[in-house]
Structure formats: structure tokens, C-alpha cells
Amino acid sequence: MAVGTKQGYSGLQITLHWLIALLVLFQLIFGESMTNVVDALEENQTPDPTDQTLASAHYWVGIAILVLAALRIVIRLVQGAPEPVGAGLQLKAAKAIHAIFYLLLIAVPVTGLLAVYVSPEIGDIHEIGKPLFIAFIVLHALGALYHHFMVKDDTLRRMFAPR
Ligand code: HEM
Ligand code: HEM
Incomplete structure (x- = not known):
């Protein structure tokens, strides 16, 4: 992926x-309603109305995440992105x-x-997205906080202030 020598991220x-991060959190917190609806329908039961509403939101x-992530990848290819701060293993990690996130943001939806639309069995593969997302969000957020509070560099700030 083209990584420019940019100093920061654009406002867009x-x-x-942050919009995608919020939407992914929503999916992780309420995704089980979709599983409940799928299970109820398989057993010829009427799904719980709250689950139905949340499952429709999940859909x-x-x-929306798929479309926004695709847009984000195109914008990154066009505008570039700053190189992560750090060296060696930390930079590689x-x-x-970041690459794994782009992959998950497409593959999970x-x-x-x-x-x-194709086969309910693929739902089992889809569900693996949950622990993967959680593990990488924790690592990613810890990394961001480490940069901000321990290294005291610009990493977290530049994800708030456009440049
Ligand atoms: C679902 C949640 C999240 C996803 C999918 C996500 C995804 C990403 C991706 C793909 C990048 C790389 C941007 C690029 O160079 O193209 C990035 C950068 C960044 N993210 Fe997240 N993120 C999430 C949550 C968070 C959270 C909770 C924090 C803060 C605690 C955070 C802080 C940052 C920072 C500071 C950068 C900039 C890193 C740099 O410039 O080197 N992210 N994020
Ligand atoms: C990044 C986007 C998405 C995330 C993070 C996500 C996450 C989740 C989670 C956490 C579950 C519940 C897993 C469990 O019960 O332990 C789930 C279930 C499910 N999701 Fe998603 N989801 C996303 C997008 C979508 C999309 C776009 C669709 C379809 C249009 C979808 C359809 C389903 C279905 C059918 C289930 C039930 C699977 C089954 O019971 O076998 N999801 N999802």
C-alpha cells in the first residue's frame, strides 16, 4: 500500500x-443478537423483538463498515499516510x-x-472475527496509549488533529 511521506492524516x-472504530465496537457489543435471531429461525421459533431490531442494525x-473501509483504503492509496513512529520490531508490529485491520474490515463484513446470502455455515467463519478484532483492538489501543503517555510522541495526537 502506498505510504506517502505525509506528516499526518487528513480530516477525512x-x-x-473514529467513525469506523465506533461502528466496529457496536458490532462487537451487539453482534450476538444476530446469532440469536439466526438460531431462533433455525429452530422455527419467533426471535425476540429486541434481537430482531439489533440484528437489522447489525446488517x-x-x-456501512464495508463501504467506509473500502473508501478509506482508496483515500489512503490516493493521499498516503504517515509512517508509524518507531523503529525495528515496534514499527513492523x-x-x-494496521494491515490486519484493513483485512478484517473487508473480510468480516x-x-x-x-x-x-450463500451459506449459514460461513457464519462460523464470520464469528472468528470477534476474538480477532478484540485482540488487535487491545494491542492497537495499548500501542497508541504507550506512545502518548510513555514515549510522549505525536502518534495519538495526529489521529485527532488533521495535517
Ligand atoms: C475498531 C477499532 C479500530 C480500528 C479498526 C482501527 C484501525 C486503524 C488503522 C487501520 C490505522 C492505520 C491508519 C493508516 O495508516 O492507514 C489506525 C491508526 C491509528 N489508530 Fe486506530 N483503530 C481502532 C481503534 C483505535 C483506538 C481505540 C485508538 C486509541 C486508543 C486508536 C488510535 C490510533 C492511532 C493513534 C493511529 C495512528 C497511528 C500512526 O499514525 O502511526 N485506534 N487505526
Ligand atoms: C465489521 C463488521 C462486522 C462485525 C465486527 C461483525 C461481528 C459479529 C459478531 C460479534 C457476531 C456474533 C458472534 C457471536 O455470537 O459470538 C456476528 C454474527 C453475525 N453477523 Fe456479523 N459482523 C459484521 C458485519 C456483518 C455483516 C455485513 C453481515 C451481513 C450482512 C453480518 C451478519 C452476521 C450474521 C448472519 C451473524 C450470525 C452468524 C451465525 O449465527 O452463524 N455481520 N457478527
């Missing part, structure tokens, strides 16, 4: 980063986690769509 990149929020 920052907005997309549309998931598609930061870059790897796509497997969700395939579970709905």
Missing part, C-alpha cells in the same frame, strides 16, 4: 478512523496491525454477507 482520514452497520 481521521473522521473515518446495515456491517454494510504497528504496520502489521464480506463473510457476514456470505453467511446471509
